[in-house]
Amino acid sequence: MEAIKTKIEVTEKERLPVVSEREAVFEARDLAVYYGDQRAIDGVNLDIYQRLITAIIGPSGCGKSTFLRTLNRMNDLVPAARLTGQLRYRGIDLYGPGVDAVEVRRRVGMVFQKPNPFHSSIYDNVAYGLRILGMKKDLDERVEKALRAAALWDEVKDRLKDSALGLSGGQQQRLCIARAIAVEPEVVLFDEPASALDPISTSAIEDLMHELKRDYTLVIVTHNMQQAARVADMTAFFGLDVSPDGNRQGVLVEYDETEKIFTNPSDKRTEGYVTGRFG
Amino acid sequence: MDKKSVLERTRGRLDRIGDPALKAITFAAAALAVTVLGLIAFELVRGSRLAFHRFGLGFVTSQTWDAIHNQFGALSLIFGTAVTSILAIAIATPLAIAIALFLTELAPKPVRALLGALVEMLAAIPSVILGLWGILVLGPFVQNQLEPFLNSTLGFLPFFRGPHSGTGILTAILILTIMVVPIVASVTRELFATVPPELREGALALGATRWEMVRGVLLPAARPGIFAAVALGFGRAVGEAMAVLMVIGSQIGIHLSLFAHSDTLAARIAGQYNGSSTNLQTSSLVYLATILLVISLAVNIGAQLLIKPIDRRPRRRRIALDRAFEAQGLSAD
Numbered sequence: 001m002e003a004i005k006t007k008i009e010v011t012e013k014e015r016l017p018v019v020s021e022r023e024a025v026f027e028a029r030d031l032a033v034y035y036g037d038q039r040a041i042d043g044v045n046l047d048i049y050q051r052l053i054t055a056i057i058g059p060s061g062c063g064k065s066t067f068l069r070t071l072n073r074m075n076d077l078v079p080a081a082r083l084t085g086q087l088r089y090r091g092i093d094l095y096g097p098g099v100d101a102v103e104v105r106r107r108v109g110m111v112f113q114k115p116n117p118f119h120s121s122i123y124d125n126v127a128y129g130l131r132i133l134g135m136k137k138d139l140d141e142r143v144e145k146a147l148r149a150a151a152l153w154d155e156v157k158d159r160l161k162d163s164a165l166g167l168s169g170g171q172q173q174r175l176c177i178a179r180a181i182a183v184e185p186e187v188v189l190f191d192e193p194a195s196a197l198d199p200i201s202t203s204a205i206e207d208l209m210h211e212l213k214r215d216y217t218l219v220i221v222t223h224n225m226q227q228a229a230r231v232a233d234m235t236a237f238f239g240l241d242v243s244p245d246g247n248r249q250g251v252l253v254e255y256d257e258t259e260k261i262f263t264n265p266s267d268k269r270t271e272g273y274v275t276g277r278f279g
Numbered sequence: 280m281d282k283k284s285v286l287e288r289t290r291g292r293l294d295r296i297g298d299p300a301l302k303a304i305t306f307a308a309a310a311l312a313v314t315v316l317g318l319i320a321f322e323l324v325r326g327s328r329l330a331f332h333r334f335g336l337g338f339v340t341s342q343t344w345d346a347i348h349n350q351f352g353a354l355s356l357i358f359g360t361a362v363t364s365i366l367a368i369a370i371a372t373p374l375a376i377a378i379a380l381f382l383t384e385l386a387p388k389p390v391r392a393l394l395g396a397l398v399e400m401l402a403a404i405p406s407v408i409l410g411l412w413g414i415l416v417l418g419p420f421v422q423n424q425l426e427p428f429l430n431s432t433l434g435f436l437p438f439f440r441g442p443h444s445g446t447g448i449l450t451a452i453l454i455l456t457i458m459v460v461p462i463v464a465s466v467t468r469e470l471f472a473t474v475p476p477e478l479r480e481g482a483l484a485l486g487a488t489r490w491e492m493v494r495g496v497l498l499p500a501a502r503p504g505i506f507a508a509v510a511l512g513f514g515r516a517v518g519e520a521m522a523v524l525m526v527i528g529s530q531i532g533i534h535l536s537l538f539a540h541s542d543t544l545a546a547r548i549a550g551q552y553n554g555s556s557t558n559l560q561t562s563s564l565v566y567l568a569t570i571l572l573v574i575s576l577a578v579n580i581g582a583q584l585l586i587k588p589i590d591r592r593p594r595r596r597r598i599a600l601d602r603a604f605e606a607q608g609l610s611a612d
Contacts, residue, residue: 074484079388106486116477119500128495129485176481183485 008274010229010259022049025187025217026071026094030085032249033066035078040066041250042243044085046236048187053209053218055232055258057225059273062238063250064221068189070094071219072108073101106133109180113192115172117164117179122147122156125164125175129183142182149215150178151208170201177208181216188212190220194227206231225274228258235261237270323572326565329558338566344531344547346556351563353570355531359541360574362448363523364516366537367455368463372509374456375463380493382464383471395468402461410525413454418445418526421453426538441536446528449537454522459512466508470501503585510582514575520545544571 016022026048033040041063048054048071056064066075073094075081087094094104106129117125126143129135135142143160147153152174156167164175173193180188190209194202209218209231222228228235239253254261254270265271330338330351341352382395422445429439474497482492498505520543528540529550542550544567555561 072484074480077480077483102486102488105484110480110484112477112481112484114475114477116475116481118478118481118496119502128482129487132485132487132491132495179481179485 008225008229008262010262011231016052016233016257022047022052024048025050025090027088028067028070028085029088031067031070031087032084033063033070033075034080034082034084036080039243039247039249041238042241044252046252046255048217048219049234050217051213051215052233053213053220053231054234054236055228056219056221056236056238057223057228057273058238058250058253059240060223061248061250062240064238065191066250067238068191068219068221071187071189072110073104074110076101106183107185108187108189109183109185110189110191111173111176111180111193114196115169115176117167117172117175119165120163121161122164122167122175123160126178126182129179133183135183146178146182147175149181149212150174151204151211152178168201170197170204173197173201173205174208177205177212181212185216187217187219190218190222192221192223195223202227225262229262232258234258237261237265237267237273239269239273320569320572323565323569327562327569329562330566331562333559334563334566338563339570342531342533346560349557349559351560351566353544353567355533356542356544356547356567357570357574358533359448359527360517360543360545360571362537362541363451363455363527363543364513366452367459367516368509368513370452371456371459371463371512375460375508375512376467376498376505378460378464379467379471380497382468384489384493384497395465398461399465400461401457402465406458406519406522407525409454409458410522413450413522413526414445417453418450421445421447421450425449430538437535438537441534441538443538444528444540446526446540447538448527448534448541451523451527451541451543452537454526455516455519458519458522459516462515463508463512466511467501467505470504470508471497474500506585507582510578510585514578517575517578518545518571520549524550544568544574 024047026046028044028046031044031046032042044067056067058064069075070083070087071089071094075083083095089104089108092099118128120128123143126146127139130139130142144153144157147156152171155171156162156175164172167175173196177188177193194205197205206227209220212218220228220231234255235258236255237253238250240248241251242248254265254267256266260266261270262274265274334341334351338351339353339357341350342355343350343352344355345351378398382391382398386394422443426439426443426449430443433439478496478500479492482496483489487495523543524546527542527546529542529546530540531542532539534541548564548567548571552561552564555564
């Protein structure tokens with residue numbers, strides 16, 4: 001198909017702050033993640049900057065999601081997962097002693113690939129996190145604010161008590177975004193948030209990400225390079241590497257401003273991937 | 280080759296029997312199930328006609344069961360059935376949910392498989408063996424330990440007074456609890472297992488603790504199914520004859536005390552049918568069976584009505600529901 005080989009258009013965005021003015025939220029240093037004996041990612045050095053959208057792209061199995069899930073310690077739920085190297089969040093070692101994963105997750109929210117609304121009303125879905133975190137004051141206002149921020153308010157304001165499962169897939173995903181931002185996290189992680197949605201819903205989610213960027217730091221894993229080019233300020237390309245011992249692991253190949261990654265990558269592997277020659 | 284010949288039948292006649300045959304066989308099977316239920320109901324009504332002509336609906340509200348004077352009534356048995364099954368399911372439900380939670384959410388993987396198999400095995404114990412165990416082990420324990428303890432701690436309540444004995448309502452409740460727990464637990468476990476992992480992750484990603492996730496997400500998602508599981512267990516408790524017959528003491532009468540002898544519909548039918556001395560007594564026992572069938576069907580239908588309005592969209596858990604209920608109306612669309 002023609003489209004595969006054509007260059008990807010990078011959407012014009014506001015000027016990025018120069019490197020020295022960017023503030024790092026996450027700093028990964030020589031980060032490696034293991035599932036049992038299997039090394040999933042290795043040697044990742046990467047800074048994620050405040051109030052920018054960072055996209056993580058790469059072929060299947062290159063550890064994109066694994067990396068994303070280290071950022072809110074969701075990998076803790078996998079019994080055999082362990083981590084070496086360092087990951088700092090605002091200067092604090094995220095995996096250091098005394099750091100509570102539950103506390104991490106309230107600051108670093110997450111939106112999943114498949115919309116996963118709870119089996120309750122639209123209102124209760126958004127209020128869930130607020131309630132468990134004790135943010136019960138002005139609950140109605142907070143729920144409304146989150147739904148507005150997720151561009152869902154107008155569609156659901158008259159049926160807040162209806163089951164969330166009656167919403168369309170795209171609405172459910174925006175509900176999940178509302179749920180994540182209701183608890184006022186600093187970072188929101190998106191794990192292929194639009195891969196289960198139709199193009200119109202996808203576009204709604206992407207517009208929403210641009211809006212959310214004003215208040216939140218966003219990280220998005222995506223298979224869709226056009227999507228990365230459309231939404232992201234910074235793009236990290238992960239590739240697959242086979243080490244001498246035969247282990248296949250994900251490595252960070254290149255990390256730069258999105259424009260550069262898609263128009264003038266420094267690494268041949270990145271170029272091959274973004275132009276559709278491999279992967 | 281003209282167009283028509285391309286579309287002409289090429290396969291043999293036998294190949295074409297498949298579809299109508301499938302339809303006929305499956306329809307016959309479904310019809311058989313309905314027919315059997317109808318025949319049973321018909322037979323029960325016919326068999327209880329004699330008692331119905333004699334006692335009418337007053338049978339249901341009369342306490343007497345006197346074979347010598349030919350006076351029969353079901354109230355005391357309905358009471359015994361209700362008390363034993365309701366209390367058994369009340370004790371069993373939280374226990375079963377706890378077991379299911381432990382098995383799906385908390386236990387390490389190897390423990391899950393082993394313990395899960397053991398719990399299911401508990402359901403495989405023939406009820407007569409449980410009854411025997413009730414007589415030999417549980418009864419003496421109830422008489423010598425449990426009843427004195429309940430009497431000394433909660434004796435101010437009328438439920439825990441009276442002479443201690445190993446046979447009676449309390450022992451029957453405990454035996455029924457043991458029978459019902461594995462049923463409810465295994466169905467509930469299936470339900471929890473079918474709750475998508477993304478839901479759990481969604482809650483945890485919001486900063487929920489495991490308990491908050493269970494309470495706020497897992498239990499609500501499984502709730503309609505848990506209703507079904509409880510109804511299933513309740514139906515089992517209501518209908519259990521043998522184990523109850525062996526431990527309940529087979530006495531007519533309505534007592535507040537849980538230590539008292541009592542009897543249930545199912546146990547009375549099983550216990551007296553063969554030794555029945557008059558046609559009227561036999562007919563009265565069939566009348567009891569009719570009442571039992573009505574109660575069981577009512578529980579079943581009531582549970583389905585409870586579930587249906589809630590169970591509109593989520594499809595996955597219907598699989599477990601179907602398994603639990605073998606209901607035709609709940610098919611995943």
